[in-house]
Amino acid sequence: MLQSLQDIVLVSLFFGISWLLLSLSQRWAKSKTRLSIPRIGLDPKVVGIEACKQDFLINGYKYVQEGYKKYKDSMYLVQTADMERIVLSNKFVEELRVLPESKLSTRFAMCERHLGHYTTLDVVLLSHLQNDVCKVHLTQNMPRLIPGLLDESGYAFEQQLGDVTAESWTDKHGHTTILDCITHLASRAFVNKPLCRNPSWLETATGYTLDVFALAGVLRDRSWLIRPLLYLTSSARTKLHSRFKLANSLVGPILQSRMREQQSDNDEKPADLLQWLLENAQGDDRSPERLIHKLLFICLASIHTSTMSACHALYDLCQYPEYAEPLRQEIKGAIREHGSLTYAAINNLRRLDSFIKESQRINHPGSLSFNRKVLENIQLSDGTLLPKGSFITMPTAAISMDPQYYPNPQEFRPWRYFDLRSEKEENANRYQFTSTSASSLPFGHGKFACPGRFFAAGQIKLLLAMIILHYDVKWPEGQVTRPQNVYIDERIGPNRDQIVCFRQRKEEELPLMIPNNIPSS
Numbered sequence: 444m445l446q447s448l449q450d451i452v453l454v455s456l457f458f459g460i461s462w463l464l465l466s467l468s469q470r471w472a473k474s475k476t477r478l479s480i481p482r483i484g485l486d487p488k489v490v491g492i493e494a495c496k497q498d499f500l501i502n503g504y505k506y507v508q509e510g511y512k513k514y515k516d517s518m519y520l521v522q523t524a525d526m527e528r529i530v531l532s533n534k535f536v537e538e539l540r541v542l543p544e545s546k547l548s549t550r551f552a553m554c555e556r557h558l559g560h561y562t563t564l565d566v567v568l569l570s571h572l573q574n575d576v577c578k579v580h581l582t583q584n585m586p587r588l589i590p591g592l593l594d595e596s597g598y599a600f601e602q603q604l605g606d607v608t609a610e611s612w613t614d615k616h617g618h619t620t621i622l623d624c625i626t627h628l629a630s631r632a633f634v635n636k637p638l639c640r641n642p643s644w645l646e647t648a649t650g651y652t653l654d655v656f657a658l659a660g661v662l663r664d665r666s667w668l669i670r671p672l673l674y675l676t677s678s679a680r681t682k683l684h685s686r687f688k689l690a691n692s693l694v695g696p697i698l699q700s701r702m703r704e705q706q707s708d709n710d711e712k713p714a715d716l717l718q719w720l721l722e723n724a725q726g727d728d729r730s731p732e733r734l735i736h737k738l739l740f741i742c743l744a745s746i747h748t749s750t751m752s753a754c755h756a757l758y759d760l761c762q763y764p765e766y767a768e769p770l771r772q773e774i775k776g777a778i779r780e781h782g783s784l785t786y787a788a789i790n791n792l793r794r795l796d797s798f799i800k801e802s803q804r805i806n807h808p809g810s811l812s813f814n815r816k817v818l819e820n821i822q823l824s825d826g827t828l829l830p831k832g833s834f835i836t837m838p839t840a841a842i843s844m845d846p847q848y849y850p851n852p853q854e855f856r857p858w859r860y861f862d863l864r865s866e867k868e869e870n871a872n873r874y875q876f877t878s879t880s881a882s883s884l885p886f887g888h889g890k891f892a893c894p895g896r897f898f899a900a901g902q903i904k905l906l907l908a909m910i911i912l913h914y915d916v917k918w919p920e921g922q923v924t925r926p927q928n929v930y931i932d933e934r935i936g937p938n939r940d941q942i943v944c945f946r947q948r949k950e951e952e953l954p955l956m957i958p959n960n961i962p963s964s
């Protein structure tokens with residue numbers, strides 16, 4: 444007995460020391476690959492990595508802007524709150540966007556930046572299921588999803604704006620209202636009724652993101668050596684794991700029953716993302732736990748990002764009230780033409796599309812995008828070698844405010860993209876909210892650009908169209924300017940404390956737009 448205990452201790456020690464030596468040698472090899480690229484911001488060799496990471500949380504936006512001014516046509520290094528990244532000029536985007544994932548990987552970048560091994564985001568490395576289902580099934584099924592989304596927006600308005608009357612203005616928290624509506628819409632498309640109205644699910648769908656980022660925040664500026672211990676003792680980890688348990692208890696029984704249904708000949712299949720995940724999963728992805736994990740990842744990728752865009756657009760409606768009426772006319776016209784707010788009608792809302800895109804251009808979701816990990820040495824067209832193991836990114840918020848691409852970039856011109864699309868016939872399908880290019884990178888670009896952006900565009904336009912038709916919105920009395928955005932780390936978000944005043948529009952002005960026959964599943 445004693446002998447076997449000794450053996451266990453010796454074997455554990457052997458593996459522990461081997462792991463330590465291997466990790467140290469990998470780190471040493473990495474530190475030898477020094478790049479001769481100028482640096483912006485603090486240098487970890489001078490002030491230490493932890494101080495640099497903390498500093499980037501506060502000064503990150505400023506550093507990225509400063510780097511863009513100096514090196515917009517080349518590149519610079521910056522120590523961010525997670526990795527040291529090479530911030531590249533967008534002139535390289537065309538040659539990089541076509542490279543295979545074996546050379547340049549979005550998924551590895553996301554996973555390592557957010558410590559996926561600890562935070563559970565490493566689920567994206569196990570297969571492309573999350574990407575394929577969003578890109579193909581969610582997008583192709585948009586016309587089928589819209590009636591349910593309209594119904595859900597009515598329900599969400601009742602919950603959030605039920606006390607708003609036509610007689611006086613009612614104060615609402617802009618961000619909370621939009622977050623709640625978007626969570627309802629996304630949940631209707633992802634898990635359908637009745638779960639999309641279950642408060643525990645709604646809390647899970649938004650809370651998973653917060654838990655993941657809280658845990659990453661606890662670990663990322665600590666040495667890799669103490670992370671395992673810190674992880675085991677962290678309350679953020681306990682919270683994240685309870686969230687999984689709850690998600691499994693909510694979604695698990697639905698999946699089990701759908702799995703049983705799959706074996707029967709019933710062709711009345713539910714039309715929602717959960718179903719498409721189930722139908723397209725292969726191998727280990729077919730287990731209920733894995734499917735629920737993928738579903739939670741899609742919630743993380745979609746809900747807060749879409750909320751930010753819709754919230755910025757709402758703030759721009761308050762800031763520029765003169766555009767509400769032309770938008771309302773466009774929406775009413777589309778409803779008249781299509782009979783209700785169908786997907787085709789939503790796709791015809793070119794002014795609204797342009798308004799949201801312009802709002803997103805000025806209020807970019809972050810300073811950096813097109814994040815990739817270099818998995819094999821890459822030689823750029825100017826001769827620069829991007830070494831294997833490095834991380835690249837692009838200064839997308841600075842690009843979107845560059846007069847080289849956008850005349851008078853500071854000016855909010857809601858019809859900027861509408862005008863470009865109307866200019867020439869070949870532009871008709873370009874410059875849309877979902878279009879990506881070297882100068883429009885909020886959704887990334889190329890093969891691995893956001894696969895959910897078509898759903899995002901549909902749900903954001905539907906939500907704003909419903910707000911514009913049913914309500915007048917304005918800032919509280921005395922407020923004349925838009926609130927400052929919040930810059931933390933590389934994230935740029937709308938102010939979350941802003942109050943928006945809502946007033947219901949008179950009933951007779953409203954067209955009939957909610958169809959009577961709404962499929963519940």
Ligand code: HEM
Nearest residue numbers: 744745748749752813814885886887888891892893895899
């Ligand atoms: C305005 C809202 C959104 C923004 C700004 C946004 C932005 C992004 C960006 C920048 C990426 C990385 C792309 C790249 O690096 O090239 C991404 C990835 C992703 N997005 Fe979105 N997104 C939004 C909404 C959505 C929605 C609604 C969904 C799902 C329905 C979604 C699903 C995903 C997924 C699954 C990935 C990861 C793909 C992978 O595994 O590689 N996103 N998104």
